[in-house]
Amino acid sequence: MSVRTVVTGLGVAAPNGLGLDEYWRNTLAGRSAIGQVTRFDASSYPSRLAGEIRGFEAADHLPSRLLPQTDRMTRIALVSADWALADAEVNPADLPDYAAGVITASHSGGFEFGQHELQALWSKGGQYVSAYQSFAWFYAVNSGQISIRNGLRGPSSVVVSDQAGGLDAVAQARRQVRKGTSLVVSGAVDASICSWGWVAQQAGGRLTTRHDAEGAYVPFDAEASGHVPGEGGALLVVEDAEHARHRGAPRIYGEIAGHAATMDPRPGSDRPSGLRRAVELALEDADAEPGEIDVVFADAAAVPELDRVEAQALADVFGPRGVPVTAPKTMTGRLYSGAAPLDLAAALLALRDGVVPPTVASRPADDYALDLVTGAPRPAPLRTALVLARGQGGFNSALVVRAATR
Structure with a gap:
């Protein structure tokens, strides 16, 4: 085991x-x-x-x-x-x-x-x-x-x-x-x-x-x-x-269940981004089906072409508007290497409390086909979350976390 x-x-x-x-x-x-x-x-x-x-x-x-x-x-x-x-x-x-x-x-x-x-x-x-x-x-x-x-x-x-x-x-x-x-x-x-x-x-x-x-x-x-x-x-x-x-640890916030990292192809290539593949491999590593993911904490680049790639990857894996998506980093800015661990902490707290934190300020464009949680927190039974992060230069990372079990 x-x-x-x-x-x-x-x-x-x-x-x-x-x-x-x-x-x-x-x-x-x-x-x-x-x-x-x-x-x-x-x-x-x-x-x-x-x-x-x-x-x-x-x-x-x-x-x-x-x-x-x-x-x-x-x-x-x-x-x-x-x-x-x-x-x-x-x-x-x-x-x-x-x-x-x-x-x-x-x-x-x-x-x-x-x-x-x-x-x-x-x-x-x-x-x-x-x-x-x-x-x-x-x-x-x-x-x-x-x-x-x-x-x-x-x-x-x-x-x-x-x-x-x-x-x-x-x-x-x-x-x-x-x-x-x-x-x-x-x-x-x-x-x-x-x-x-x-x-x-x-x-x-x-x-x-x-x-x-x-x-x-x-x-x-x-x-x-x-x-x-x-x-x-x-x-x-x-x-x-x-x-x-x-x-005798006083609490377990959750389990790191799966992870994958991929690289995007070189600029100018006709090959697709590696983000979708990172998501699929992370789910495979976690032995999880797409339907088991209750919320996605998005990378949320706010660069139109990058947003389009991320939205398409999520639609391809989960279906159009198939999973709640959030980007609480809209309240903090992108913290570079610190951003995804902060999202991971938020994901663990969301699983603990059964609530999806909101994305502020954004009004999601219809053509992205995202169920973006905006305005206010959304109560929901949450067991499994996916956290995404991308770095300049083509880095993609996806991590699956499950709610705490003893």
Whole structure:
């Protein structure tokens, strides 16, 4: 019998809620956190909106020695990991050596830290560049810092596949649990709302240039013109179900039942996107039929051609308007590698509470043939959810999660 991999802890830091309860309460209430950028002066840029986390003071949560050596991204990740472990009632000191690891995803690394050090280099000289620049910018820094802080010396790594990376990291955690690791802290947090990060994101060509916060990020809408970026994400405690039972875990949010990742063909090819294939393979991995999926948490690119591909893949697998679809990231912006783990956390809470959170602002175009949940939460008996994520460059990831069973 294969090892069941379950989620026993959630740590959430999102623009519309710091901590699990605040995030979920605001998400169900449809409270958007998208607004004008305040972390730097974005007035000269074509895109000026973001989902920023307000009120996060790292010094309130972390020892002072960590602050000079960490980017904002890593500080949020460290606190999210603390919250996830506390939610799972896991004391890392009680775990055997090498029994637990850390597998996260990253989209851009510590951009803001790197920007400050480059500014110091060119304006003052190399002697003013922090020695911590050697790792604070790096894609793997969140995995490393979480591991060091908590003494988690088991299998650890980082996945870099843009927005798809958050699901790919959780899938890698599942593989390690199946190989014998008792517990893995997994997921992702990204934060690159700084002028250097903004230029890089702007160059990707997928940011909306609308300045109306309420109507800027509208996936599957006829007026879709690109996404609004954001910061934050979620970290999860992914655990062997038998280990969770043996230690008396206070709750099991759900089971990671299936996953698949595919790549799109090269641009200009006449071959179709690999998204549908990712969905089909994830269902196969979960031993699930399309009719068993009760809700889909969409990637929701808000780029018309990408929205069309996603809507068509869902119609092909589930039938036109065949399954409720939601995109709560319309309240936070796309958090890059942090977006899909946050969607996964929302999916687990939706299964727990029997409610589909809404997509705000969007008015779904008829030709997409989607049953998009808008306006208000939709109560429904939910047992199984599908979470989708796509990264720039052709990455596709699909993950199936089932409701908790003991």
